Amino acid sequence: MVECKRVVVIGAGISGLVTAKVLREDGFDVHVLEQEPEIGGVWTPSRTYPGLRTNNSRDTYAFADHPYDPGADMFPTAAQVREYLASYAARFELNPVIRLSTRVTEVARHESGFTVTGIGPDGPIELACDFVVVCTGTYSEPELPDIAGRERFAGTVLHSSEATDPALFAGRRVIVVGAGKSALDCAAWAAAHARDCTLVFRTPHWMAPRWFPGRIPADQVLLGRIAELFMPYHRRNRVERFLHGRGRALPRIFWRTVELVLRTLLRMPSILVPEQRLPRGLENAGFTSEFYPMARAGRIRLRRTTIESFGPDEVRLADGDRLAADIVLFATGWRQTLPFLAADLASELFRDNGFRLYRHILPPAEPRLGFIGYASSTACQLTSEVSAHWLSQVFAAELKLPTVDEMDAEIARVGAWLAEEFPARARGFYVGPHLIHHIDDLLTDMEVPTRRTRNALTEYLGDFTPARYADLAAQRRARAAAR
Numbered sequence: 001m002v003e004c005k006r007v008v009v010i011g012a013g014i015s016g017l018v019t020a021k022v023l024r025e026d027g028f029d030v031h032v033l034e035q036e037p038e039i040g041g042v043w044t045p046s047r048t049y050p051g052l053r054t055n056n057s058r059d060t061y062a063f064a065d066h067p068y069d070p071g072a073d074m075f076p077t078a079a080q081v082r083e084y085l086a087s088y089a090a091r092f093e094l095n096p097v098i099r100l101s102t103r104v105t106e107v108a109r110h111e112s113g114f115t116v117t118g119i120g121p122d123g124p125i126e127l128a129c130d131f132v133v134v135c136t137g138t139y140s141e142p143e144l145p146d147i148a149g150r151e152r153f154a155g156t157v158l159h160s161s162e163a164t165d166p167a168l169f170a171g172r173r174v175i176v177v178g179a180g181k182s183a184l185d186c187a188a189w190a191a192a193h194a195r196d197c198t199l200v201f202r203t204p205h206w207m208a209p210r211w212f213p214g215r216i217p218a219d220q221v222l223l224g225r226i227a228e229l230f231m232p233y234h235r236r237n238r239v240e241r242f243l244h245g246r247g248r249a250l251p252r253i254f255w256r257t258v259e260l261v262l263r264t265l266l267r268m269p270s271i272l273v274p275e276q277r278l279p280r281g282l283e284n285a286g287f288t289s290e291f292y293p294m295a296r297a298g299r300i301r302l303r304r305t306t307i308e309s310f311g312p313d314e315v316r317l318a319d320g321d322r323l324a325a326d327i328v329l330f331a332t333g334w335r336q337t338l339p340f341l342a343a344d345l346a347s348e349l350f351r352d353n354g355f356r357l358y359r360h361i362l363p364p365a366e367p368r369l370g371f372i373g374y375a376s377s378t379a380c381q382l383t384s385e386v387s388a389h390w391l392s393q394v395f396a397a398e399l400k401l402p403t404v405d406e407m408d409a410e411i412a413r414v415g416a417w418l419a420e421e422f423p424a425r426a427r428g429f430y431v432g433p434h435l436i437h438h439i440d441d442l443l444t445d446m447e448v449p450t451r452r453t454r455n456a457l458t459e460y461l462g463d464f465t466p467a468r469y470a471d472l473a474a475q476r477r478a479r480a481a482a483r
Contacts, residue, residue: 004029007395008116008127010104010340011135013041015373015384017085018063019133021092022388025473026396031127032094033118035103039089040082042139042161048078050166051189055181055287057210057217060379063088064469074217075210075287099125107132108342113368118340131395133370134338135384138429143333145177149310153328157310160186160331169194172326175315177307179204179272181286183331188290190329191299198301198323200315204272205284207291209265218287223378224464225436230254231279233437234417255279266292271302282433283422336427345369354428356411359442361387364407367394374429375438382466383435389472390442398480399445436464448475 005028009020012034024030036044053075054061058068061076066088072080089095102120113130142159150157156168160182163169174190176183179201190197208218230251232244243251255278263273272295274281294300306318307328314322341349348363349356349371358364360375370391377383393399401407415428422430431438440450452468453459 005130005395006031006113006128007131007133008033008114008129009133009135010107010116011041011137011373012036012039012098012100013043013135013137013373014085014381015137015388016041016133016135017089017094018381018385019135019372019388019391020094020097021088022385022392022473023133023395024092024094024097026392028131028392028395030097031129032098033102033104033116034098034100037101038082039098039100040085041137043078043081043085045078045082046164047161049160049163049182049186049189050168051185051290052078053210054081056219056223056379059217059463059465060219060223061381062466063381063385064466064472066091067467104340106340106342107134107345107369109345109366109369131368131370133372133391134341135372136338137373138336138376139334141335141337142330143335144330145307145332147307147310152312153310153315153325154312155326155328157328158330160329163329166193169197169327171195173324174198174327174329175200175307175323175325176329176331177201178331178333180284180331180333181207181288184286184288184291186329186331187300188288188294190327191294194327196301197299198303199295200303200305200307200317200323202304202306203276204274204304205286206259206262206274206276206278206281207266207285208262208287210287210289212265219378220463223435225460228434228436231282231433232421233434234414234421235437235441251279267296268292269295269302271304279433281424283425283430336429354415356408357428358401358407358411359387359390359445360429360431360438361391362394362401362407364404364411367401370394376425376430376432377435377438378433379435379466382469383431383438385466386439386442386469386472389476390446393446393476398476439469443472446476447479448472 007023007028007030009016009032012032016032020030020032038044057074058072058076062068068084102118104118106117108115114132116127118125142161144159169190170193172194174194174197176187177200187197187199210218212218212221259278307315308318309316314324316322348366357371361370363369372387373384375383418428443450451459453462
């Protein structure tokens with residue numbers, strides 16, 4: 001346990017809630033500031049489009065010590081995720097430390113800590129604290145392309161995160177722009193309710209069905225140590241050095257088989273089959289099942305091109321065609337901004353248009369400031385939870401960090417690898433399918449076991465769920481007591 005020091009956590013989404021829980025249980029005085037009127041982050045009603053479900057099944061999209069209610073869908077809806085997060089906050093008594101509808105305007109550093117200022121329901125606030133944890137996530141501001149003639153368009157232009165009204169598409173001519181999971185989800189919803197729907201996209205991405213034959217959740221097959229062996233990580237064990245060296249034919253066979261399975265199960269139309277060969281492009285992959293049957297049936301028209309300009313009631317495509325439209329919905333990603341950081345802190349974080357964080361958590365020169373949720377992965381709630389344990393040990397001075405120069409060198413090395421491995425996520429906040437590799441790095445730093453089951457067979461072939469890490473806090477404390 002630590003001397004009771006104050007931590008301000010910014011954000012009450014998945015990362016903010018689990019960070020608050022871990023830090024409170026480790027003895028910190030925690031205050032959470034959330035700008036929305038309710039907890040949930042990207043899962044709040046103001047940010048979820050109709051039909052949204054989790055990519056992961058409920059068994060893997062959970063915190064280590066808090067399973068979903070058995071009555072939830074296997075792939076929970078946005079409403080069920082909100083219920084789950086509310087039950088987590090209630091069970092671990094987080095609600096009293098959360099200030100809702102409170103927007104942070106500045107985080108400023110001083111010699112003994114930080115001053116966090118903001119605007120709450122009752123006016124300005126100011127909190128002095130020893131530590132700050134930013135949990136605002138990598139989905140900060142909607143990214144909308146600048147297309148000529150938009151001001152002339154008489155219809156509605158919006159980002160996928162703004163399409164929250166189920167009745168929005170009724171009877172309308174809808175164009176959805178993009179080819180990621182959000183685009184396919186929105187197109188499927190529009191096709192079921194709109195007058196007509198067209199998907200306009202430049203590059204198709206690999207997708208997986210939610211279910212494999214036998215009603216097996218797909219993530220339970222694709223998530224685990226076996227699959228990660230076939231993806232080249234920036235640090236490799238002996239088996240991985242063989243697989244990505246002399247044995248490189250084996251990963252190639254594995255991924256060609258995965259491609260065949262995905263194409264077959266989804267019955268992908270040829271226009272939607274990616275040219276990029278797996279594991280390349282995994283940063284854009286997702287799980288969806290509703291879209292492909294509608295596309296095959298012609299209920300979603302597919303146009304592989306771009307929008308060149310808007311007209312009063314239409315869009316002009318780069319290939320010269322014109323499409324009548326009432327709604328143009330862009331599922332085109334996000335910009336990551338942190339406008340509340342004082343200039344000196346922002347300079348610690350951003351460099352060369354990327355995030356400069358050791359272990360995707362810590363600016364090397366400012367170990368009192370942490371970032372949780374910036375190791376975006378195929379199980380974000382789990383990477384956030386383990387990252388929160390790691391950061392708590394840093395704040396409690398129970399984890400020995402490398403020197404600033406050594407951390408900078410590691411950030412540069414990992415950043416170069418990320419830019420090569422995941423070019424679409426080159427800003428440095430993504431570990432993607434390398435979930436377990438990344439967690440192993442954190443556990444090694446914390447000097448707790450990376451193997452979470454009784455033997456190698458179950459470690460590699462058993463179901464991989466967050467419950468494997470339910471005893472992490474106890475292991476950390478036992479290790480600290482033994483020092």
